[in-house]
Amino acid sequence: MPENIYLINVHSFANAGDAALTLATIQQLEKHFPASQITLQLDDLETYAEPYPPVISLYRWVRGAKVGGAPQWNLGHLLGLLPATLLPVLTYRVFRRPWMGLTPKALRATLHAYFDADLVVSKPGGFLYSSGLGLTLWVAVYVMALAIWAGKPLYLYPQSVGPLKYRWEYALMRWLVAHARIFMVREAISLTELEKCGVTPAQVRLTMDTAFDFQGAGDAAAWFAARGFPLGPSPLMGITAIQWGAQQKGFQTQTQYETALAAVARHFIHTHGGKVILFTQAWGPSESQDDRPVARRIAERLTDLAGHVLLLDEPLPPALLKALYGRMDVFLGTRMHSNIFALSQGVPVLAIGYYPKTLGIMKMLTLQDWVVDIGQIEEAPLLARFDQLWSHRAPLKELIVHKVRPLIQEAAQAGKWVAEDYRGEKHA
Numbered sequence: 001m002p003e004n005i006y007l008i009n010v011h012s013f014a015n016a017g018d019a020a021l022t023l024a025t026i027q028q029l030e031k032h033f034p035a036s037q038i039t040l041q042l043d044d045l046e047t048y049a050e051p052y053p054p055v056i057s058l059y060r061w062v063r064g065a066k067v068g069g070a071p072q073w074n075l076g077h078l079l080g081l082l083p084a085t086l087l088p089v090l091t092y093r094v095f096r097r098p099w100m101g102l103t104p105k106a107l108r109a110t111l112h113a114y115f116d117a118d119l120v121v122s123k124p125g126g127f128l129y130s131s132g133l134g135l136t137l138w139v140a141v142y143v144m145a146l147a148i149w150a151g152k153p154l155y156l157y158p159q160s161v162g163p164l165k166y167r168w169e170y171a172l173m174r175w176l177v178a179h180a181r182i183f184m185v186r187e188a189i190s191l192t193e194l195e196k197c198g199v200t201p202a203q204v205r206l207t208m209d210t211a212f213d214f215q216g217a218g219d220a221a222a223w224f225a226a227r228g229f230p231l232g233p234s235p236l237m238g239i240t241a242i243q244w245g246a247q248q249k250g251f252q253t254q255t256q257y258e259t260a261l262a263a264v265a266r267h268f269i270h271t272h273g274g275k276v277i278l279f280t281q282a283w284g285p286s287e288s289q290d291d292r293p294v295a296r297r298i299a300e301r302l303t304d305l306a307g308h309v310l311l312l313d314e315p316l317p318p319a320l321l322k323a324l325y326g327r328m329d330v331f332l333g334t335r336m337h338s339n340i341f342a343l344s345q346g347v348p349v350l351a352i353g354y355y356p357k358t359l360g361i362m363k364m365l366t367l368q369d370w371v372v373d374i375g376q377i378e379e380a381p382l383l384a385r386f387d388q389l390w391s392h393r394a395p396l397k398e399l400i401v402h403k404v405r406p407l408i409q410e411a412a413q414a415g416k417w418v419a420e421d422y423r424g425e426k427h428a
Contacts, residue, residue: 160186187356
């Protein structure tokens with residue numbers, strides 16, 4: 001009998017990395033659960049255009065108001081979240097019929113999706129970390145806890161965990177690992193963070209980021225040629241950048257970061273006769289998460305080299321983006337999944353890390369020497385590091401191809417693990 005699968009913690013299809021993670025997860029689940037019905041609990045309904053039915057996420061419900069383009073907590077919704085969701089879950093468990101007298105109409109489909117599900121899967125991602133007072137982490141775990149309390153088997157696709165700050169956050173993660181059917185992490189750094197919570201390695205499965213299993217699609221050469229940027233003998237460098245200063249108020253060197261990226265691009269063009277493509281990996285959902293303004297600012301610093309620089313500030317499907325990244329000779333990437341898209345096709349990457357997950361992924365590939373912390377970027381050291389990457393690009397490419405091939409196969413195992421456990425538990 002076809003299973004109903006509820007995919008939760010889905011963020012936004014305006015972020016190509018998040019979209020790739022979601023689509024790769026769905027592809028794996030459909031492979032191992034043929035004819036299944038998959039419903040998405042989604043933060044960003046406005047940019048969604050896939051065929052799988054969506055419902056509003058609990059996170060969007062409590063943090064949906066926007067002030068100055070940035071999402072803000074809705075205090076009324078936060079206070080009403082527990083009675084609106086716990087009473088239906090309690091009555092469902094006792095009477096098999098949920099009572100939703102205190103549940104807003106906007107959330108009823110979200111809750112019914114829990115009750116109709118045969119299994120609940122948390123999309124892979126990097127949302128299990130301490131932020132501010134910890135509300136973001138609390139809501140993310142609460143979304144998963146509802147599945148457990150509703151009596152549904154919960155599976156977490158590969159996650160990044162940490163850094164955690166408060167004692168209660170460590171206890172929360174320990175509880176979640178203990179009650180999930182399978183908890184996967186995507187870097188050894190996350191496994192170490194869970195061990196600090198009192199979790200043993202036997203309780204967690206360490207595997208690769210699901211984006212390694214995402215397939216690119218499209219004729220990159222024809223696509224570039226159609227935009228007046230034909231691929232020829234000139235080497236190509238791809239760049240992704242991020243508005244980190246808009247997302248993290250403590251980051252005071254956004255201009256310095258952008259200046260350094262522009263300097264590397266200029267150096268690559270002058271020294272190596274190359275061409276530079278400024279990609280947009282994310283264009284929302286909030287203004288601070290939109291990469292287009294920073295890409296445009298870098299392009300403005302290179303207007304005298306217009307024939308050698310292509311600014312791609314249009315939203316592109318993740319499969320096409322991956323195909324385009326695969327044509328680069330080197331990649332200078334800040335968005336982690338832009339780096340994974342490039343690495344999975346053998347492209348040498350100089351990664352700029354803004355969360356521990358970037359270093360964690362690169363360590364899994366023994367490429368940790370090619371990571372620069374965004375908070376420590378200066379023009380001269382970044383230029384020197386890029387020159388080292390360029391001079392080592394041939395052996396690096398060979399190493400990456402050798403390392404990545406088995407990791408792509410490993411990333412494809414998550415769906416198999418879920419199916420085997422679910423069917424084993426169901427027939428136990």
